[in-house]
Amino acid sequence: MTEQALIVAAHGSHRNADSAIPTLDHADAIRERGCFDQVRTAFWKEAPSFRSVVRTVDAERAYVVPLFVSEGYFVDQVLPREFGLGVADVTGEPTEPELIYTDPVGTHPEMTDVIAARARRRLDDVPESDAALAVVGHGTERNPNSAEAVYDHVDALEARTDFAEVGALFMDESPYVSAVLDRFAADDVAVVPLFVADGFHTRDEIPELLGIADDPRSGYPVPGERDGRRIWYASAVGTDSLVPEVILERAAEAGADLDRDAGETAVRPDAAEAFRSWIDRSLAEGDTRGQEWGDLLVTGDGDTYELRHRADRDADRGALTERDPDTFGRFVRSDDDGRFRPFGGERSLPTGWVLPDLGPENLLAAIAAVYPGAIETWADDPDPVPFREVAARQTGIYAGVSDLSDGALDDLTTAVCGNCARRRKWTENGDPDSVADRGVDESPASDGTEPPCREPCSFLIAAAREILETDHAGEQR
Ligand code: SF4
Structure with a gap:
């Protein structure tokens, strides 16, 4: 296990493409300093979520720095709840990595x-x-x-x-x-x-x-x-190129060593190794035209790989636009029409591109850019978290989503999860006879060719709230 990781926690958005950009930019700038074994971003409204990002870390300590302008609801309630701060595991031992939560960037x-x-x-x-x-x-x-x-x-x-x-x-x-x-x-x-953002x-x-x-x-x-x-x-002060220094200062005040010389890993090393072995095995034994994972198609010989949209399976490489692995994560935030993709699994991944001649690390980094945290979830195959459990822990404007009927949840999962490249593993309440649990995939994550989804994402929770609000408005007319 490596020593220290940094998690920059921010709000993100389902609607505003620019909301997450300062967070991503600042994380890139901090990576160049090379003092953390992993620099991760996590969002309330985008992937990876505050809950799932911890799974991507392989370090004794992770410094969680909130990129918010002040204390308040998110910094004081949502982040501690979602990160499970102060929660010991079943043995009573503190969880690993040790999460060290700092004050927000904006008040420094x-x-x-x-x-x-x-x-x-x-x-x-x-x-x-x-x-x-x-x-x-x-x-x-x-x-x-x-x-x-x-x-x-x-x-x-x-x-x-x-x-x-x-x-x-x-x-x-x-x-x-x-x-x-x-x-x-x-x-x-x-x-x-x-x-924080424009x-x-x-x-x-x-x-x-x-x-x-x-x-x-x-x-x-x-x-x-x-x-x-x-x-x-x-424009917004949070976009300033000096902000990474403030993030680092928050982490240093909490004990982070900024003088280390560390190598960044885009995917947790043991999960990366397991996933790559599966890809190599699949490529050797399966369809020689490549291995699908979600909307992606991987080809390769075990040393170098190529990644493209599965819809471009039969396209000549020369007919596809070669993308830069360093900017690929930004590229896949929009669809073919330039529309911001509101959640990472949406079946709107742009087509017509190729990432050729990738080494194993770059391949995994590119896959993680499309499906953040999914390789680690695939490797760990954790217990799914039912919708009712996620709904019950919501507060603020989402506190009422527990009221969603099972019929409405069934419609919602059909509409939203049915348009998602991730494979839903969670159920409504763990009862297989529940209406809303129809169609859930209960096979182990490693059996599938789709990135697993172990609990309802923020987009689904927000959609549940919109349904309830619409119903409520209708009742009042
Ligand atoms: Fe996709 Fe549904 Fe999971 Fe959200 S909850 S990531 S839409 S499968």
């Missing part, structure tokens, strides 16, 4: 410096002492901790920088973003949103509230103009 004092650096870069040649700096958050109603984090950074910026004025602005409460020119006297105002709020809503959304000049490096004054709007 170094984030103050990131905000200041982002504003200075955005202001171009306007002297700091002539400009105002606004830090933007949601407001206390949505998350009191996030407003507190904004005010903490404002206080620190006032103490540590030379900006003429520093202040907080909020979308949902006073001082409002729309009152930016009343709030500050300076002619040049830098505006930095304290958000999305609707930072791309549309805040520029609209600032009154610069329709200003064709408001894009970098030119400011938006309003009433003869200039608003230098930066």
